[in-house]
Amino acid sequence: MSVMNQYHEQVFGIINRIHNEEKDRILKVAQVIAEHIKKDKLVYVWGPGGHSNLATMEIFFRAGGLMHINAILDGGTMLNHGALRSMQIERLPGYGKVVINDYGIGEGDLVIIVNAYGINAATIEAALESKENGATTIGICSFEHAESTPQNHIARHPSKKNLHEIVDYAIDSKIQVGDAVIKLDDFEQKIGALSTFANAYAMNCIVIEAIDMLVKQGIKPPVWMSGNADGGDEWNNQFLGKFKDKIKVL
Numbered sequence: 001m002s003v004m005n006q007y008h009e010q011v012f013g014i015i016n017r018i019h020n021e022e023k024d025r026i027l028k029v030a031q032v033i034a035e036h037i038k039k040d041k042l043v044y045v046w047g048p049g050g051h052s053n054l055a056t057m058e059i060f061f062r063a064g065g066l067m068h069i070n071a072i073l074d075g076g077t078m079l080n081h082g083a084l085r086s087m088q089i090e091r092l093p094g095y096g097k098v099v100i101n102d103y104g105i106g107e108g109d110l111v112i113i114v115n116a117y118g119i120n121a122a123t124i125e126a127a128l129e130s131k132e133n134g135a136t137t138i139g140i141c142s143f144e145h146a147e148s149t150p151q152n153h154i155a156r157h158p159s160k161k162n163l164h165e166i167v168d169y170a171i172d173s174k175i176q177v178g179d180a181v182i183k184l185d186d187f188e189q190k191i192g193a194l195s196t197f198a199n200a201y202a203m204n205c206i207v208i209e210a211i212d213m214l215v216k217q218g219i220k221p222p223v224w225m226s227g228n229a230d231g232g233d234e235w236n237n238q239f240l241g242k243f244k245d246k247i248k249v250l
Contacts, residue, residue, distance in 0.1 A: 003182055007192045010181045014194050015201050017174045025171045026202065029138050030209035032169060036110045036136075037068050037214065037221055042246060044105055044135075046072035047114040047199075048096060048122035050079045050086045055114040055140070055199035059207050061250070063226035066207055067239055070247045074099050077122060089122065091155050096125030100133070103248070107134030114139075114203070116175050116195035117155075118146040118164055124157035127166045139167035140202055142175035142195075149177075171206075173198040 018026075033043055043066070047056040053073065060071035075081050076089040076099070089095055099122070105111055111130045115123040118141025130137050146162035149155075164170035175198055180190035214221050222242070225235040244250055 003184070003192070006182050010192065010194060011197050014174050014198050018172075018198060018202055018205075021174070022171050022202065025169070026205050027209055029169050029171060030206050030213060032136065032138070033066075033110065033206065033210040034213040037066065037210065038217075038219060040068075041108070041110065042068050042070040044070045044072060044103060044109060044111045045114070046074070046099070046111070046126060048074075048077050048099075048126055049090045049115050049117075049120055050077065050083060051193075051196060052115045052123075052199070053078055054196050055203055058200045059203045061224060063224055063229070064208075065204075065224050066211065067222040067224055067243055069207075070103075071249055072099060072103055073249050074102075090120045091122070093121045093125065093158055096122040096127075097129045100126050100129040105130055105133055105135050109133075109135040110138070111135050112138045112140065112203075112206075113163060113167065114199055115141050115163060116145070116173065116179060116199070117149065118142060118162050119149050119153065119157070120155045121157040123163055124159060124161050124166065127163055128159070128161075131166070131168075137167040137169070139163040139170045140173055140199060141170070143170075143172045145175055145177050145179075171202055173202060 045056045047053045056071045059065050060069050077086045079086050113126050127137050141163045143164050151160045175195050179193040179195050182192040183190050222239040225232045227233055
């Protein structure tokens with residue numbers, strides 16, 4: 001079997017696991033989000049870590065996605081400002097607290113925190129600070145990876161806690177330890193990471209289920225249309241005035 005075929009099996013395998021094993025958790029989280037949007041409140045999303053930021057971007061300003069998503073695209077952990085710098089910052093105690101408070105997240109807010117491994121200092125601190133401030137927290141991460149990481153690992157928050165043990169609601173992304181899944185003969189390091197696929201599938205499932213729940217209640221939430229589709233700009237412009245000054249990176 002070619003490595004491409006192996007990877008194909010792994011990608012669809014993890015998506016199927018999330019679909020079959022996390023369905024109840026996804027539906028519960030979607031319900032929480034739907035109730036929040038019924039109050040016309042924003043949903044904050046942050047992926048504190050290099051590629052975990054992709055999960056935030058996946059559902060922000062996205063065709064078919066909720067306009068109520070308020071993406072935290074903090075430059076500190078973004079790879080375009082330096083990959084090694086990003087890794088150092090995601091391990092920096094105190095940083096997650098600064099970001100959460102910079103966005104003014106507090107009582108009655110809703111925050112989704114996405115991190116493939118669910119252990120780094122910025123991730124744990126974001127969850128702890130959000131809860132301390134009175135926000136409801138949702139975590140998406142690999143339970144296996146978090147629980148398998150040694151307590152003394154350099155990336156861990158000083159509390160040694162795991163994201164899925166802190167948040168109010170958690171979804172398991174099923175990522176294996178180390179993320180990469182393909183083992184070649186005579187080659188030490190595995191290749192082919194899965195976390196982006198897993199996070200994107202889980203995040204989009206949450207969003208579309210929340211929209212479906214709202215529509216079934218007779219509520220039509222504002223949803224983005226692709227600006228590259230005919231009529232897209234006109235559709236989106238109906239709602240921009242409502243969100244332009246509320247969402248920092250819009």
